[in-house]
Amino acid sequence: xxxxxxxxxxxxxxxxxxxRLLAHAKKQAQQRKFDDMLIVDVDAHHYENECMDDILPxxxxxxxxxxxxxxxxxxxxxxxxxxxxxxxDMGGRITRYPLRSSEKTEKGxxxxxxxxxxxxxxxxxxxxxLFPTLMLAIGLHPDPEMEVELCWAYNRWxxxxxxxxxxxxxxxxxxxxxxxxxxxxxxxxxxxxxxxVSGFMITSVRGQPVHHNRHMKVxxxxxxxxxxxxxxxxxxxxxxxxxxxxxxxxxHGLGFPFxxxxxxxxxxxxxxxxxxxxxxxxxxxGGLAWVPFLMQRLDHEFMLRPSEYPLLKxxxxxxxxxxxxxxxxxxxxxxxxxxxxxRMINAETQLLYASDYPHWDFDLPSSIWDLxxxxxxxxxNILGGNAARLFKLPxxxxxxxxxxxxxxxxxx
Numbered sequence: 001x002x003x004x005x006x007x008x009x010x011x012x013x014x015x016x017x018x019x020r021l022l023a024h025a026k027k028q029a030q031q032r033k034f035d036d037m038l039i040v041d042v043d044a045h046h047y048e049n050e051c052m053d054d055i056l057p058x059x060x061x062x063x064x065x066x067x068x069x070x071x072x073x074x075x076x077x078x079x080x081x082x083x084x085x086x087x088x089d090m091g092g093r094i095t096r097y098p099l100r101s102s103e104k105t106e107k108g109x110x111x112x113x114x115x116x117x118x119x120x121x122x123x124x125x126x127x128x129x130l131f132p133t134l135m136l137a138i139g140l141h142p143d144p145e146m147e148v149e150l151c152w153a154y155n156r157w158x159x160x161x162x163x164x165x166x167x168x169x170x171x172x173x174x175x176x177x178x179x180x181x182x183x184x185x186x187x188x189x190x191x192x193x194x195x196x197v198s199g200f201m202i203t204s205v206r207g208q209p210v211h212h213n214r215h216m217k218v219x220x221x222x223x224x225x226x227x228x229x230x231x232x233x234x235x236x237x238x239x240x241x242x243x244x245x246x247x248x249x250x251x252h253g254l255g256f257p258f259x260x261x262x263x264x265x266x267x268x269x270x271x272x273x274x275x276x277x278x279x280x281x282x283x284x285x286g287g288l289a290w291v292p293f294l295m296q297r298l299d300h301e302f303m304l305r306p307s308e309y310p311l312l313k314x315x316x317x318x319x320x321x322x323x324x325x326x327x328x329x330x331x332x333x334x335x336x337x338x339x340x341x342x343r344m345i346n347a348e349t350q351l352l353y354a355s356d357y358p359h360w361d362f363d364l365p366s367s368i369w370d371l372x373x374x375x376x377x378x379x380x381n382i383l384g385g386n387a388a389r390l391f392k393l394p395x396x397x398x399x400x401x402x403x404x405x406x407x408x409x410x411x412x
Contacts, residue, residue: 016099016102016103016124017104018076018115018118020359021187022119023122025123025364026121026123028364029122029123029366032365032366034123034365036382036399037399038126038380038393038395038396038404039124039126039127039184039384040126040127040128040129040353040384040387040388040393041120041125041353041357042129042282042326042352042354043285043328044116044128044131044355044357044359045130045131045133045327045356045357046112046116046130046132046133047100047134049363050101050111051112051157054157054161055133055154055157056069056153057153058152058153058156060152060153061149064146065149073402074386079282079405100358103115107177109165110162112162112252113162113166115211116130116166116169116170117166117167119357119358120169123355123357124399126395126396126400127170127171127393128355129170129171129198130158130162130163130171131172131201135151135154135203136203136234137203137205138150138206139202139206139207140205140206140207140236144177144179147179148177148180148183150369151174151175151176151177151187152177155174155175155187159191159195159196164194164195166292170196171196171197171393172196173197173198173199173228174191174197174199174200175202175203176202178203178206179206179208180211180219181214184397187200188218188225188233189221191207198227198228198392199222199227199228199229199280199282199391200222200227200229200230201229201231202232203234204233204259204262204263205235209266210231210266211266211269213266218276219272219276219279220276222279223276223279226278227279228280228282229279229281230281230283230284231263231283231284232284233257233285233286234255235256236255236259241258242254242255249400256286256287257286257287257289260283261286261290261294264283264320265294268298268316268320269298269308269316271310273319274311274313274319277322280390281323282323282324282325282390283325284354285326285328285329285354287328287329287331288330288331288338288351289341292341295317295320296317298315299317302316321344321345321346322350323350324350324351324352324390325352326352326353326354327351327363327368328354328367329356329411331364332371335371335373338371339373342374347374347378347382348375348378348381350383350386351381351386352384352386352390353365353368353383365383368382368383377408380406380407381408384400385408386408388404
């Protein structure tokens with residue numbers, strides 16, 4: 001089979017594999033000697049819908065399991081609301097979506113792990129936090145029980161099947177069913193000690209207020225265990241405010257920061273950072289440009305109406321500077337604005353490199369390394385040192401160990 005793949009050159013399907021598609025990334029990594037530094041990716045994905053036949057048997061409720069399996073057998077596709085993935089299928093590196101099933105892998109080892117190691121090796125990424133894709137919309141499911149059951153099934157499959165095969169290079173922050181706090185508590189108690197579980201994640205695309213009192217026991221449980229909590233954003237074209245937008249790019253541009261802005265505002269305004277000062281909180285896949293805007297906006301309101309912030313002992317922006325932010329997608333068109341953003345968030349200690357691979361708008365480690373305004377120490381910390389400290393990840397070779405000791409914020 002032949003097809004037009006890139007720049008008019010005809011290539012065979014066999015050539016369309018991860019290693020070949022990332023050949024330039026590999027060369028780039030070699031030129032920058034990335035193997036000598038610890039690189040930790042805080043946000044990468046797989047397509048869990050391709051593994052659903054293995055995941056669904058872990059659903060505990062027999063009725064829900066039967067409905068889910070039967071629905072899939074009848075070709076009903078995803079069990080969670082679709083995040084307009086169809087619009088993204090033909091964007092960016094167009095071979096990644098329609099033709100990914102043609103890539104060959106060895107029998108006897110999980111396909112997702114093999115593909116993951118291929119792209120990690122090409123980018124010189126040592127560890128990667130693995131997240132689902134379509135399940136990022138689980139907070140939109142009309143049935144809270146389905147959110148509970150799917151999160152449970154996915155978390156069991158991930159911790160019992162996928163992560164053990166990754167040779168320790170994949171870790172994850174497991175999805176929590178925020179709609180049912182008791183179920184979320186059960187999942188924390190069950191999975192928190194499992195190998196590769198470095199924290200928990202709440203999908204940002206949802207309507208539940210993160211500051212509601214019923215969630216406080218969940219946050220306390222994570223703080224007591226020293227486990228980070230991340231909020232992973234996504235897009236939702238069905239959001240009423242977005243229905244006036246007539247382009248996918250418009251929804252994509254506004255959607256990711258939109259949900260993080262909502263939840264950060266509620267988190268800070270209601271003093272959650274004051275109540276749980278030792279709970280590391282990470283905001284993922286919203287970019288960075290929204291952070292300075294929200295800092296200034298919330299500080300302005302705080303100075304005008306401090307009575308509405310009774311729990312706060314410092315400005316909202318100070319609480320936001322205590323948080324962590326994933327770098328992708330990093331808006332770098334205006335280099336001066338980006339430098340200002342890095343300064344405002346204390347990037348050297350609070351920013352975490354993220355690729356978002358294999359999505360079409362992913363960022364290579366060079367997106368951080370090539371920034372001229374960063375010191376060498378800042379580059380090492382953002383690319384791996386900060387995440388190594390947060391998730392307790394060891395260096396993988398002596399050169400990385402030496403560089404961590406020299407540059408990073410890790411304790412001696």
